[in-house]
Amino acid sequence: xxxxxxxxxxxxxxxxxxxxxxxxxxxxxxxxxxxxxxxxxxxxxxxxxxxxxxxxxxxxxxxxxxxxxxxxxxxxxxxxxxxxxxxxxxxxxxxxxxxxxxxxxxxxxxxxxxxxxxxxxxxxxxxxxxxxxxxxxxxxxxxxxxxxxxxxxxxxxxxxxxxxxxxxxxxxxxxxxxxxxxxxxxxxxxxxxxxxxxxxxxxxxxxxxxxxxxxxxxxxxxxxxxxxxxxxxxxxxxxxxxxxxxxxxxxxxxxxxxxxxxxxxxxxxxxxxxxxxxxxxxxxxxxxxxxxxxxxxxxxxxxxxxxxxxxxxxxxxxxxxxxxxxxxxxxxxxxxxxxxxxxxxxxxxxxxxxxxxxxxxxxxxxxxxxxxxxxxxxxxxxxxxxxxxxxxxxxxxxxxxxxxxxxxxxxxxxxxxxxxxxxxxxxxxxxxxxxxxxxxx
Amino acid sequence: xxxxxxxxxxxxxxxxxxxxxxxxxxxxxxxxxxxxxxxxxxxxxxxxxxxxxxxxxxxxxxxxxxxxxxxxxxxxxxxxxxxxxxxxxxxxxxxxxxxxxxxxxxxxxxxxxxxxxxxxxxxxxxxxxxxxxxxxxxxxxxxxxxxxxxxxxxxxxxxxxxxxxxxxxxxxxxxxxxxxxxxxxxxxxxxxxxxxxxxxxxxxxxxxxxxxxxxxxxxxxxxxxxxxxxxxxxxxxxxxxxxxxxxx
Numbered sequence: 212x213x214x215x216x217x218x219x220x221x222x223x224x225x226x227x228x229x230x231x232x233x234x235x236x237x238x239x240x241x242x243x244x245x246x247x248x249x250x251x252x253x254x255x256x257x258x259x260x261x262x263x264x265x266x267x268x269x270x271x272x273x274x275x276x277x278x279x280x281x282x283x284x285x286x287x288x289x290x291x292x293x294x295x296x297x298x299x300x301x302x303x304x305x306x307x308x309x310x311x312x313x314x315x316x317x318x319x320x321x322x323x324x325x326x327x328x329x330x331x332x333x334x335x336x337x338x339x340x341x342x343x344x345x346x347x348x349x350x351x352x353x354x355x356x357x358x359x360x361x362x363x364x365x366x367x368x369x370x371x372x373x374x375x376x377x378x379x380x381x382x383x384x385x386x387x388x389x390x391x392x393x394x395x396x397x398x399x400x401x402x403x404x405x406x407x408x409x410x411x412x413x414x415x416x417x418x419x420x421x422x423x424x425x426x427x428x429x430x431x432x433x434x435x436x437x438x439x440x441x442x443x444x445x446x447x448x449x450x451x452x453x454x455x456x457x458x459x460x461x462x463x464x465x466x467x468x469x470x471x472x473x474x475x476x477x478x479x480x481x482x483x484x485x486x487x488x489x490x491x492x493x494x495x496x497x498x499x500x501x502x503x504x505x506x507x508x509x510x511x512x513x514x515x516x517x518x519x520x521x522x523x524x525x526x527x528x529x530x531x532x533x534x535x536x537x538x539x540x541x542x543x544x545x546x547x548x549x550x551x552x553x554x555x556x557x558x559x560x561x562x563x564x565x566x567x568x569x570x571x572x573x574x575x576x577x578x579x580x581x582x583x584x585x586x587x588x589x590x591x592x593x594x595x596x597x598x599x600x601x602x603x604x605x606x607x608x609x610x611x612x613x614x615x616x617x618x619x620x621x622x623x624x625x626x627x628x629x630x631x632x633x634x635x636x637x638x639x640x641x642x643x644x645x646x647x648x649x650x651x652x
Numbered sequence: 653x654x655x656x657x658x659x660x661x662x663x664x665x666x667x668x669x670x671x672x673x674x675x676x677x678x679x680x681x682x683x684x685x686x687x688x689x690x691x692x693x694x695x696x697x698x699x700x701x702x703x704x705x706x707x708x709x710x711x712x713x714x715x716x717x718x719x720x721x722x723x724x725x726x727x728x729x730x731x732x733x734x735x736x737x738x739x740x741x742x743x744x745x746x747x748x749x750x751x752x753x754x755x756x757x758x759x760x761x762x763x764x765x766x767x768x769x770x771x772x773x774x775x776x777x778x779x780x781x782x783x784x785x786x787x788x789x790x791x792x793x794x795x796x797x798x799x800x801x802x803x804x805x806x807x808x809x810x811x812x813x814x815x816x817x818x819x820x821x822x823x824x825x826x827x828x829x830x831x832x833x834x835x836x837x838x839x840x841x842x843x844x845x846x847x848x849x850x851x852x853x854x855x856x857x858x859x860x861x862x863x864x865x866x867x868x869x870x871x872x873x874x875x876x877x878x879x880x881x882x883x884x885x886x887x888x889x890x891x892x893x894x895x896x897x898x899x900x
Contacts, residue, residue, distance in 0.1 A: 251856065251873060251874075312855060313855055363870075364857060364870035365719060365720075365857065389835050394719055416874045417703055419705075459708055459709050459714060460709045460713060
């Protein structure tokens with residue numbers, strides 16, 4: 212069913228994109244270098260598992276969204292195989308995930324049904340278990356589309372994409388305790404240049420700064436892409452701001468103008484650095500966010516990604532551990548590009564390779580030698596027909612070439628559309644998993 | 653949950669307790685010669701894992717939301733008396749952290765210990781806070797951190813007018829609910845065969861509780877700055893009763 216519908220919808224998409232000079236992508240954030248700074252137990256050696264949050268497809272397997280666990284340790288006899296899958300009820304546009312600060316629980320959101328699923332990955336990292344579902348975020352907060360899950364100490368920031376009133380892009384953040392209780396809400400600013408939109412969250416504790424970015428509302432992200440790009444009014448309703456927040460006070464300090472839907476945000480992890488980078492989907496550019504000489508936070512365009520006129524649609528990005536390189540996936544041309552960030556003021560593309568007919572997510576191991584790529588953007592935005600590949604592909608990276616290591620065909624395995632990825636390890640098994648799981652039920 | 657669940661739960665706790673004890677035993681090699689690494693009186697300048705590169709917002713200019721109630725359960729004071737933890741979490745603004753005395757990770761317990769010292773020093777100098785603030789260090793290594801060991805560990809913390817309680821528990825079964833209630837993780841390093849193979853591993857967390865034992869802030873290595881903590885303590889003191897109700 213999906214193939215025909217998407218094929219028809221996408222028949223004129225590229226032309227439409229070019230004609231309208233813009234469309235938004237809904238990428239996703241994830242890899243070992245983009246985790247919250249409050250997570251102390253990063254996997255700096257060989258990861259054992261890749262958790263994939265997959266969108267259910269009607270008529271395919273059980274049709275439900277599911278968390279898929281893949282064995283990614285080359286030393287394992289089951290390397291490159293599916294170890295486990297946990298379905299949640301129905302299809303809710305599975306999208307992003309985020310670990311709690313202790314890495315024991317993985318929060319995963321649905322953009323359509325606004326449900327948040329909490330998986331216990333600490334008791335048995337090879338076999339995650341669904342332990343709680345939060346279904347009342349819209350009713351309690353007025354926010355819709357839980358997107359980014361960003362760990363705070365003992366808490367989780369959940370960035371919404373939309374709202375219950377009009378399904379537009381004005382939204383906010385909800386703060387939950389690690390046990391899933393709502394603590395507070397924070398509206399995205401709509402004054403002093405703020406458009407009220409939200410997307411990603413990234414924190415620099417040393418600077419007491421939280422950065423947020425902006426995308427679009429439910430009416431747009433749930434709409435068939437072919438229709439959306441023909442609606443000039445709808446295409447105006449994409450975010451064009453980033454916000455600098457006082458982290459301690461959780462108050463907006465400054466709104467930065469970043470046209471073209473700035474999406475994923477990555478801070479440099481190198482000691483002493485205090486800059487972050489993002490990619491604007493509609494305008495296909497890299498933006499640098501850093502303080503100027505007077506300490507005032509500024510955003511400036513520092514590079515283009517591919518040929519913006521062809522709308523390559525940069526989606527997910529992944530920064531390496533020392534802030535010297537950045538992977539950028541571009542959905543439309545299926546390319547994975549590497550930018551040298553030695554001078555973050557002037558990123559230079561040094562490598563590219565077509566890694567799929569459509570590519571969205573990209574994650575890398577801490578040492579950067581292993582790279583994982585997933586295919587799906589949104590159910591209604593993915594390509595159609597033969598271009599609708601749904602996969603997770605593993606690669607090795609030696610600094611010069613991405614070399615295929617394994618591949619899982621998510622359609623062949625009846626798993627659905629492969630979206631967000633997070634890494635897991637046997638070493639993350641916890642001492643008290645059963646007790647904590649009990650409290651979440 | 654079926655009727656057999658409570659029994660399975662109890663069995664799992666016993667198993668975990670045994671595992672924890674085994675891990676503690678496996679970690680025995682880390683004990684400093686002579687028994688326990690005695691606490692050292694540190695400088696007020698704390699070698700924080702992350703440098704504080706900002707001016708924190710003034711006390712009272714922001715809200716500290718109610719995150720969760722602190723758990724309660726029996727603990728042992730340095731004299732071996734069995735008391736409820738609530739005796740040490742209610743009635744004063746409380747800064748609480750889990751430690752184990754043999755911890756050698758510079759960014760773990762020793763860092764927390766130094767930060768506690770720095771906070772205590774600043775609180776002692778403020779007459780408005782001195783009697784309203786308490787520090788609590790609770791061991792998550794009950795097998796080794798006996799009351800006597802905690803008493804020895806605490807000896808270096810000379811009295812300065814600010815209460816600092818060094819507590820432990822009788823056994824892992826008493827500790828687990830407290831860890832669980834605070835959300836303090838502990839991982840046991842295991843070898844390839846799943847056997848305990850190393851010391852306890854944890855993400856350092858420090859909890860700030862209001863006078864009603866409600867957790868109002870949680871700090872970790874990435875955000876463990878004495879100046880911020882003292883500001884937060886002052887923020888709690890500045891709350892008037894109506895404002896507190898609003899925050900709840």
